[in-house]
Amino acid sequence: MEKAKWWQDAAVYQIYPRSFYDSNGDGIGDIKGITEKLDYIASLGVDVIWSSPFFVSPWADGGYDIADYRNISPDFGTMEDFEEMIAGIHERGMKFMMDFVGNHTSDEHPWFQAALKDKESPYHDYYIFRKGRDGREPSNWASIFGGSAWEYVPELDEYYLHLFAKKQPDLNWENPKVVSEVLDILDFWADKGVDGYRLDAINYLYKEPDFPDVEPMSGSPYGFATEHYANKPKVHEHFRTLHDKVMAPRGLTTVAEVAYLDEETARGYADPARGELDALYPFDLLNVDQEGYDKFSPLPLDLPKLKKALSHWQNVMHDHGWLALFIGNHDQPRALSRFGDEDQYPVRSAKLLANAMYFLQGTPYIYQGDELGMTVPHYTELSQFRDVEAINALKEGLARGESKEHWLKLLDKRSRDGGRAPFSWDTSDHAGFTTGRPWMDVCANYKDINAELEEHDADSVLNFYRRLLKVRKGRSSVLYGRTEFLEIEDPKLLIYERIAEDEILISVNNFSRDELSFRLPDKFQGAELLISNCRKPDIRDGVARLRPWEAFTLIKTN
Ligand code: TEU
Ligand code: CA
Numbered sequence: 001m002e003k004a005k006w007w008q009d010a011a012v013y014q015i016y017p018r019s020f021y022d023s024n025g026d027g028i029g030d031i032k033g034i035t036e037k038l039d040y041i042a043s044l045g046v047d048v049i050w051s052s053p054f055f056v057s058p059w060a061d062g063g064y065d066i067a068d069y070r071n072i073s074p075d076f077g078t079m080e081d082f083e084e085m086i087a088g089i090h091e092r093g094m095k096f097m098m099d100f101v102g103n104h105t106s107d108e109h110p111w112f113q114a115a116l117k118d119k120e121s122p123y124h125d126y127y128i129f130r131k132g133r134d135g136r137e138p139s140n141w142a143s144i145f146g147g148s149a150w151e152y153v154p155e156l157d158e159y160y161l162h163l164f165a166k167k168q169p170d171l172n173w174e175n176p177k178v179v180s181e182v183l184d185i186l187d188f189w190a191d192k193g194v195d196g197y198r199l200d201a202i203n204y205l206y207k208e209p210d211f212p213d214v215e216p217m218s219g220s221p222y223g224f225a226t227e228h229y230a231n232k233p234k235v236h237e238h239f240r241t242l243h244d245k246v247m248a249p250r251g252l253t254t255v256a257e258v259a260y261l262d263e264e265t266a267r268g269y270a271d272p273a274r275g276e277l278d279a280l281y282p283f284d285l286l287n288v289d290q291e292g293y294d295k296f297s298p299l300p301l302d303l304p305k306l307k308k309a310l311s312h313w314q315n316v317m318h319d320h321g322w323l324a325l326f327i328g329n330h331d332q333p334r335a336l337s338r339f340g341d342e343d344q345y346p347v348r349s350a351k352l353l354a355n356a357m358y359f360l361q362g363t364p365y366i367y368q369g370d371e372l373g374m375t376v377p378h379y380t381e382l383s384q385f386r387d388v389e390a391i392n393a394l395k396e397g398l399a400r401g402e403s404k405e406h407w408l409k410l411l412d413k414r415s416r417d418g419g420r421a422p423f424s425w426d427t428s429d430h431a432g433f434t435t436g437r438p439w440m441d442v443c444a445n446y447k448d449i450n451a452e453l454e455e456h457d458a459d460s461v462l463n464f465y466r467r468l469l470k471v472r473k474g475r476s477s478v479l480y481g482r483t484e485f486l487e488i489e490d491p492k493l494l495i496y497e498r499i500a501e502d503e504i505l506i507s508v509n510n511f512s513r514d515e516l517s518f519r520l521p522d523k524f525q526g527a528e529l530l531i532s533n534c535r536k537p538d539i540r541d542g543v544a545r546l547r548p549w550e551a552f553t554l555i556k557t558n
Pocket of ligand 2: 022023024025026027028029030075
């Protein structure tokens with residue numbers, strides 16, 4: 001068996017910097033704040049930190065709208081702060097992955113400003129401008145954040161494409177100058193010591209240039225056009241360029257955000273022999289509690305659907321590439337509120353989610369606060385929400401005549417803000433996140449769920465995460481084993497085996513308040529308990545009697 005690459009046996013901690021820790025009392029989390037908390041992060045047993053963007057940005061999309069790729073936003077600090085942070089990360093034996101937003105810039109980026117001024121400017125061709133058709137947009141493509149994906153510029157009598165917000169014009173990767181600018185930026189940060197890149201929305205780089213109209217969504221003139229811009233064959237070429245010109249020569253690792261992915265394309269991206277990407281972050285496992293692609297049409301969790309999605313990706317990537325494993329990130333409401341039992345079994349079910357996800361094959365990505373069992377903030381006013389997607393969807397909903405109460409419930413459940421409330425550090429004011437006024441309100445339950453309390457509680461979610469990361473490391477079944485789900489149609493149990501030559505493992509998870517029983521396969525007789533979210537599993541005559549939300553993992557060496 002091939003020796004594991006360092007990033008395969010690593011765990012990654014994701015920081016959303018604006019909400020992590022505020023070092024200077026202006027209410028905004030910052031880079032010095034990260035540096036101050038490095039010992040905490042290292043104590044989790046993670047190997048890598050990935051931070052969401054902290055560059056100069058008008059913050060139209062949570063920092064994913066960059067106006068200057070080479071400078072830190074003054075809200076977050078200075079280049080010296082960055083250098084100090086990265087040195088601190090390296091001193092503790094960790095690595096740093098940078099978020100790279102290459103699909104689009106901010107409309108306030110100087111390139112776009114120059115493009116707007118003059119059609120003849122070389123920067124005009126950095127973006128995707130088109131003439132309208134019959135006095136309307138060049139096509140009826142919908143923006144991911146609502147409305148049209150095209151914005152009219154009267155001065156130019158042209159529209160520009162923005163797959164995301166209006167303030168996020170898409171870059172034209174067909175222009176070789178754009179590609180070389182990108183390579184320069186990646187080199188710039190590599191020179192500063194970053195160890196890898198998380199590539200944002202990177203499978204959207206190539207758009208079919210004829211922009212065909214698509215089937216409109218119900219009640220809208222616009223439609224999802226992903227078939228015309230997601231994972232087009234040309235994207236492979238761009239990935240190879242990034243790999244050959246920057247990542248490989250500098251030994252940087254990559255993880256790519258890749259939605260709407262099929263099996264062939266996924267293997268094409270991640271097959272080590274092809275030299276494109278190291279690891280993938282597919283998305284469809286997060287569509288298991290909504291109708292189709294509409295995140296604001298929630299449905300109860302469909303556990304068999306989740307298991308099938310997980311099982312599918314485990315099989316597709318086994319021996320063909322590598323996966324990022326995650327239960328949440330800055331684009332998702334908190335996993336505990338969404339998939340667990342926040343009301344009756346918050347601690348136990350938060351641990352279960354980790355046990356269920358992080359013994360799969362892949363690299364664990366832990367989103368800040370999930371290791372505490374943080375919940376969505378449960379805001380009580382619509383004015384507490386900050387995210388562009390939430391605000392656009394709310395406006396559209398109210399315009400359709402839907403009630404504010406309805407939208408408050410919907411945003412509580414589904415908005416990205418659900419994962420972005422400030423980190424709960426301790427019981428002091430504003431959860432110890434800031435001494436000032438937080439840019440976004442903290443979670444109401446911070447007095448009960450916070451890092452300080454959990455530090456001193458051996459049975460906390462926090463200490464469970466620490467144990468889990470320790471026991472999974474270096475285990476051949478975890479690293480290399482084939483994954484086989486059992487009872488895949490069962491609506492309450494999530495159980496899988498990981499089968500390696502020298503070792504087998506089984507992860508058992510009861511996603512319900514019911515007491516259930518489950519017969520362990522005979523081959524696990526005499527297996528050792530690796531971790532459990534209750535004191536000890538009750539296994540008699542090969543039958544496990546599961547308590548509500550009980551989860552455990554057994555391992556056996558052959
Ligand atoms: O997300 C890309 C993406 O396609 C989705 O995650 C999408 O934003 C989400 O499903 C909407 O609910 C990345 C970033 O992670 C996200 O924060 C940015 O808004 C987006 O790119 C644009 O840069
Ligand atoms: Ca600050």
